[in-house]
Amino acid sequence: MGRIDQLNKAFESRVRLGIMSILMVNDWMDYKAFKEQLDLTDGNLASHISGLEKLEYITVRKRFIGKKTNTSYKITALGKREFQSHINALEKLLNSF
Amino acid sequence: MTDKNPIEDLREIRKMMESSSKFLSLSGLSGIFAGLTALVGAYFAYQQIMTFEKKIPFYIAQGRFEEGVNEFYFQLLLLAILILVTAISFGILFTWLKAKRQNKKLWTPLSLRLIISLMVPLGFGGLFIAGLFYNGFYILIAPTTLIIYGLALLNGSKYVHVDIKYLALCQMALGVASVFFLDHAFLAWVIGFGVLHILYGTIMYFKYDRKQKFWVESTN
Numbered sequence: 001m002g003r004i005d006q007l008n009k010a011f012e013s014r015v016r017l018g019i020m021s022i023l024m025v026n027d028w029m030d031y032k033a034f035k036e037q038l039d040l041t042d043g044n045l046a047s048h049i050s051g052l053e054k055l056e057y058i059t060v061r062k063r064f065i066g067k068k069t070n071t072s073y074k075i076t077a078l079g080k081r082e083f084q085s086h087i088n089a090l091e092k093l094l095n096s097f
Numbered sequence: 098m099t100d101k102n103p104i105e106d107l108r109e110i111r112k113m114m115e116s117s118s119k120f121l122s123l124s125g126l127s128g129i130f131a132g133l134t135a136l137v138g139a140y141f142a143y144q145q146i147m148t149f150e151k152k153i154p155f156y157i158a159q160g161r162f163e164e165g166v167n168e169f170y171f172q173l174l175l176l177a178i179l180i181l182v183t184a185i186s187f188g189i190l191f192t193w194l195k196a197k198r199q200n201k202k203l204w205t206p207l208s209l210r211l212i213i214s215l216m217v218p219l220g221f222g223g224l225f226i227a228g229l230f231y232n233g234f235y236i237l238i239a240p241t242t243l244i245i246y247g248l249a250l251l252n253g254s255k256y257v258h259v260d261i262k263y264l265a266l267c268q269m270a271l272g273v274a275s276v277f278f279l280d281h282a283f284l285a286w287v288i289g290f291g292v293l294h295i296l297y298g299t300i301m302y303f304k305y306d307r308k309q310k311f312w313v314e315s316t317n
Contacts, residue, residue, distance in 0.1 A: 021114045026118055090106055
């Protein structure tokens with residue numbers, strides 16, 4: 001297997017897999033919506049999100065809606081590419097069994 | 098949290114993609130009851146048509162035929178609104194019950210998107226039909242309701258887990274067919290809103306709702 005077929009270490013955890021899956025099919029996604037969808041605590045979710053942010057797989061947008069802060073996330077082109085090849089690698093792995 | 102099982106990983110990806118982008122609580126029962134409401138409504142409409150046809154000679158004798166026609170169509174309009182309200186109420190009720198059973202929220206950004214995508218064609222379409230009514234093109238109303246309903250379903254279908262695309266296409270096809278065969282427009286309306294709804298609702302119910310219930314029971 002070439003380098004491109006290898007599983008991405010960044011997506012090893014289920015939480016990160018969940019975050020990326022949701023962002024693949026939704027545009028901007030609220031922090032709160034993530035918490036509900038993935039059923040997670042703040043600490044757990046925040047650490048995974050900042051991990052993906054550091055890798056520049058997702059971008060963050062902070063803004064005010066009325067007087068409340070609203071934080072939402074979007075997948076980057078790089079993130080999309082990396083996640084796609086991760087899925088391909090998973091499929092290849094399955095087919096090789 | 099680390100899991101090396103690729104099958105589980107792919108399943109999780111699929112689940113997350115689906116549950117975050119598709120409205121899962123739409124119940125098949127909603128469709129069945131919408132269809133039943135339409136059939137009952139159509140029965141009453143048929144009664145009204147029969148009564149009206151019997152009264153035509155009297156209207157003509159009294160020299161107020163046009164007045165009679167307008168009154169007749171106004172009654173039909175009231176009946177149509179009653180059918181619509183009843184069907185939507187049942188739809189919301191069963192969807193709410195299903196969401197409750199699945200422990201899911203009904204009011205999410207996703208359901209809002211679904212409602213907007215349905216309401217834009219339905220709203221403009223409804224105004225268009227009001228215009229047809231206003232100008233006396235009564236005969237075109239049944240085909241137009243089918244077309245507009247089909248377009249609205251098609252627009253909303255991307256947010257729903259079940260394939261209502263085919264239901265949408267059937268409704269639009271019926272709408273087009275009935276505008277060419279206006280004599281059978283009433284029949285087309287009964288098939289579209291009555292029979293197709295019941296058929297689709299039943300398929301949905303047995304394919305998704307029943308299975309899910311079984312799944313919940315067996316995992317508990």
